[in-house]
């Protein structure tokens with residue numbers, strides 16, 4: 001059979017026995033779930049036993065390249081990893097940018113299923129049809145960048161590497177892996193799952209390429225997308241600064257709260273220390289793009305003067321040094337870059353890792369943790385952050401608990417639950433009191449917890465004061481049906497809760513195709529363009545409606561799996577502190593309000609109403625927050641409908 005777009009094969013690796021097999025990709029499954037996250041989720045539905053320990057040999061990791069990866073489709077770079085995440089116990093999919101997905105396709109595989117546990121450290125090398133488990137004892141203990149470099153040296157710079165660091169090896173649950181030393185993948189402990197299996201890394205080089213069904217149609221769509229990109233007046237600024245290019249707007253909006261989310265720092269000071277001028281003064285930078293990305297946003301950063309002069313690091317989300325280190329811990333720009341480099345090398349999730357240090361500082365101030373337990377007096381300074389990262393890796397004393405994340409900390413110190421702002425154990429990069437946009441709301445309803453999954457377009461709905469006319473344009477772009485738009489837009493207001501499911505469906509479908517949806521890429525595609533591109537490449541007809549339904553199908557299947565694990569409406573709840581405590585921003589006290597700030601949400605009852613609207617829009621049971629049997633059946637998911645019924649839902 002001739003495959004277009006797809007490589008047509010799945011690689012099955014059993015680490016316990018060392019067996020490596022290939023099997024054909026089920027094309028009926030591929031048509032229904034598209035690829036990447038979709039096929040991963042369907043595969044894990046059958047393979048993962050209920051309620052297993054995520055760090056036991058029974059856990060499974062399914063890696064998947066998006067359906068368009070390996071073709072020149074702009075920004076078809078996304079590689080997915082689906083597993084049971086140990087920080088939260090959630091079954092979900094993490095997605096990262098880099099060369100791994102495209103290279104895997106070129107080697108002849110769409111997905112890799114990893115099961116079992118190896119006796120000794122290994123890495124998986126995939127060189128076209130030559131696939132082997134290799135001894136990784138020389139790599140074990142190396143940080144991510146060192147190990148990645150060592151593999152490039154052995155297999156060539158044209159290979160791609162997915163690797164874990166010491167955090168993953170030590171089973172730190174708030175850990176992640178990096179693709180090519182830059183693309184984050186797997187907040188919530190993908191690296192710990194790999195570490196538990198003694199799988200240090202995977203390296204791939206493929207030479208086979210991918211066939212395109214309708215080349216002429218493909219190039220027409222390609223030229224259209226590239227034309228849109230090249231007429232974007234902000235494109236070069238985006239390539240130069242990446243996400244740091246929006247930092248000043250974020251400071252002005254108070255979007256980056258500090259002190260365990262108790263206040264947002266004054267914008268003027270933040271812009272002076274961390275704005276674009278400061279960036280230019282401190283750093284030399286070079287763009288880094290995923291394969292086929294035409295508006296890249298990653299950077300190689302080099303400190304050109306002052307402390308840590310000469311330090312070179314890679315940054316996927318280029319404002320991480322400022323957002324997660326500089327601002328919250330009063331660091332210089334240079335120190336923020338250094339902390340980012342340390343966390344990346346260890347493979348500690350910067351969002352949860354930096355947030356838990358903020359939490360510990362507050363718990364220490366309140367006398368809930370002691371200097372003796374922490375082996376330091378935690379303060380918002382450079383020494384605290386660096387020492388905390390080291391202690392997390394060493395897992396000594398209370399840090400053994402901290403390494404396992406926010407939920408583990410709450411289990412150890414129940415009173416901490418009053419002070420921790422999280423969803424399903426994951427810290428929020430955005431704060432709903434600044435702006436109840438889609439980006440924040442999705443972090444409540446996302447089965448993976450607080451994960452910035454919805455960030456897709458400019459203007460971003462994470463920022464306050466986007467005019468309603470613009471939100472209506474976005475609704476049209478997302479192809480939200482007219483009936484739904486009537487529910488979303490009422491009386492001059494719009495409902496974040498009802499808008500969110502459509503963004504989630506859209507972005508899930510993007511993940512299935514392996515398409516990036518970061519700001520300046522997400523705006524180049526829409527369901528019409530993405531589905532046409534899929535059809536041109538694979539030769540399989542796909543309408544925009546079918547594209548969005550596939551996203552909805554995958555979202556529902558993922559939700560059903562997590563219902564099986566015990567997650568339901570209670571896990572989507574808005575954090576108490578957002579409801580009861582204002583966020584200080586200069587003279588203002590920001591309270592939880594609707595997006596247009598015409599309605600304050602000050603009681604649990606009012607907050608729960610938002611979830612009612614979301615479940616209603618999804619067609620789920622409002623009382624439990626669980627997909628109904630009827631909905632799952634309508635989406636062509638009889639297996640999930642049966643599961644829900646067996647669990648006692650209807």
Ligand code: SF4
Pocket residue numbers: 075076077097098288289290293294295296297298516517518521
């Ligand atoms: S915009 Fe960034 S994340 Fe997206 S494909 Fe390009 S380099 Fe990768």
